[in-house]
Amino acid sequence: MNWLTNYVRPKIQALYGARKDVPDNLWHKCPNCEAMLFHRDLEENLHVCQHCGFHMRLDPVKRMQTLFDEGQYQTVELPKPVVDPLKFRDQKRYTDRLKEAQSKTGRSDAIIVAHGEIGGQPTVVAAFDFGFMGGSMGIAVGEGIVAAAKLAIDRKAPLIVVPASGGARMQEGILSLMQMPRTTIAVEMVKEAGLPYIVLLTDPTTGGVTASFAMLGDIHIAEKGAQIGFAGARVIESTIRETLPEGFQRAEYLLEHGMVDMVVHRRDLRATLTRTLGLLMRPTVLDGELELAERPAAAPEMAAPVQAEAPDETPSQQGADELAERA
Known part of the structure; x- marks a missing residue:
């Protein structure tokens, strides 16, 4: 078996190249739905799970x-x-x-x-x-x-x-x-x-x-x-x-x-x-002076209510006088 390990294996490794180490941080598990997320997709999505919407820290x-x-x-x-x-x-x-x-x-x-x-x-x-x-x-x-x-x-x-x-x-x-x-x-x-x-x-x-x-x-x-x-x-x-x-x-x-x-x-x-x-x-400041909001025009002062002049005699009194004259 020595010829397999000492001769064949080096030939195969030289032909196909040595196996490259794969980083262990390429995939992340979502803490909420446990879906596996590729690190580039996670970065592009601002560390938000694209499956359940969970916001990671x-x-x-x-x-x-x-x-x-x-x-x-x-x-x-x-x-x-x-x-x-x-x-x-x-x-x-x-x-x-x-x-x-x-x-x-x-x-x-x-x-x-x-x-x-x-x-x-x-x-x-x-x-x-x-x-x-x-x-x-x-x-x-x-x-x-x-x-x-x-x-x-x-x-x-x-x-x-x-x-x-x-x-x-x-x-x-x-x-x-x-x-x-x-x-x-x-x-x-x-x-x-x-x-x-x-x-x-x-x-x-x-x-x-x-x-x-x-x-x-x-x-x-x-x-x-x-x-x-x-x-x-x-x-x-x-x-x-x-x-x-x-x-x-x-x-x-x-x-x-x-x-x-x-x-x-x-x-x-x-x-x-x-x-x-x-x-x-x-902006509330314009040309160094306070820019006041446009106020609505002030309503004209209400004139004092005009009191109607009271008649000399009320209608009931006038009717009573007319009846007295007829009598």
């Missing part, structure tokens, strides 16, 4: 490319916060977890802030990366939201936030919870400047993120099927000891109950934002 860089005109934008360098202020450790040190997430994603933390144009309108966008420790909100994320708000005010541009988060980062304890009022104040700064604040809710948006800036938007747009809520469904069921309705905490359920303004397919997001920003950012 999207990297923030790809998110920015789909939102900004021609995929052109500029990222903003964010302030560097204190690392591991509590010296936290569970099964691993917090610093080790940060290093793993940073090497995995290539980002310093779970948020990126960028500015560009959407539909020709200068816009600031802050997008979360769920792949970085579940998009959890710590000091760095709070700094990112504050920086995005200040940038929007400086550029007099609307602010769009795209959360994808499991909530506050437990490794930073009370300091992560302090980011809830900080981000709320940042949102109020944008609103006081008269600028639109839009929240694009993606899967998932939960915990302290939902309890703060994610539900303070002037307009809330949600992707199809996105999970949006505070506590998890299992926690709620075990607490209230009741079965939750079907589709609970999903975007469509929240739309029916008035929690979000619209549910939009991912391919229609940029067109929807372009239309929305065009309505909200109509």
